[in-house]
Amino acid sequence: MTLSTPTRQNRNTTMADFVLIPGMCHGGWCFAELTDELRAHGHTVHPLTLTGISERSHVHPGTVNLDTHIQDVTAVLEVENIRDAVLVGHSYGGMVITGAADRAAERVRSLVYVDAMVPGHGDSCWSLVTEQERRWYMDVVDSGHAVRPLPFFDPRATPHPLASLLQPLRLAGDFTHIRRRTYVYAAGWDGPSPFTPIYERLRDNPAWKTHALAGGHNLMRDAPRDLARILLEATEHADHADHAQTPEQ
Numbered sequence: 667m668t669l670s671t672p673t674r675q676n677r678n679t680t681m682a683d684f685v686l687i688p689g690m691c692h693g694g695w696c697f698a699e700l701t702d703e704l705r706a707h708g709h710t711v712h713p714l715t716l717t718g719i720s721e722r723s724h725v726h727p728g729t730v731n732l733d734t735h736i737q738d739v740t741a742v743l744e745v746e747n748i749r750d751a752v753l754v755g756h757s758y759g760g761m762v763i764t765g766a767a768d769r770a771a772e773r774v775r776s777l778v779y780v781d782a783m784v785p786g787h788g789d790s791c792w793s794l795v796t797e798q799e800r801r802w803y804m805d806v807v808d809s810g811h812a813v814r815p816l817p818f819f820d821p822r823a824t825p826h827p828l829a830s831l832l833q834p835l836r837l838a839g840d841f842t843h844i845r846r847r848t849y850v851y852a853a854g855w856d857g858p859s860p861f862t863p864i865y866e867r868l869r870d871n872p873a874w875k876t877h878a879l880a881g882g883h884n885l886m887r888d889a890p891r892d893l894a895r896i897l898l899e900a901t902e903h904a905d906h907a908d909h910a911q912t913p914e915q
Contacts, residue, residue, distance in 0.1 A: 683711075696887065717827075730827035811829070850876075850877045
């Protein structure tokens with residue numbers, strides 16, 4: 667599929683600041699194709715690597731938790747003076763973008779969850795996943811502070827700080843400031859997807875726009891152009907989108 671290249675004069679598309687948050691063990695490099703696609707359309711893109719992971723793994727994982735990762739995002743919003751961000755979270759990144767949208771409400775325009783967690787107040791990754799994922803979380807490195815990457819992960823993947831998976835998310839707001847919320851479901855898992863219940867619940871919620879793509883969990887690798895098309899749609903007519911409500915569990 668070939669995407670046409672809009673210009674800043676396109677009345678239907680607003681140029682956006684995308685902030686891309688990876689899932690467990692991955693860095694901003696996992697969004698390389700998606701980043702190129704969005705930048706080719708004139709958007710500003712910030713693919714982040716969270717503290718304690720990949721090229722930022724020199725930070726001891728024992729000092730990193732979910733709050734740290736939320737602060738990674740809110741700091742970028744502040745330093746770059748972003749006022750209308752589209753936060754995109756893959757997998758674990760859904761925890762992070764939810765917290766960042768709550769803490770930096772005046773800087774966030776839209777949320778896009780890519781086969782991701784959609785937490786509510788008091789939820790943690792540990793509380794939301796199945797026993798299978800919890801067994802993975804317990805496969806820690808010798809220090810006990812980080813979860814090992816799974817064998818099929820990208821070779822650049824590194825251990826993920828365990829505390830970020832155990833810490834409950836604390837929310838203070840009601841998300842009425844978010845003009846658009848989108849969920850992108852990966853329909854091509856090799857076996858049952860742990861994200862199917864989230865997708866099926868949100869699909870019938872009028873506050874959400876949902877999509878299903880024929881790819882595996884890493885949609886930014888399996889379907890980068892289709893995912894880019896959805897993200898571009900998230901910038902269209904945002905001022906007319908219905909006000910969102912607090913994510914439910």
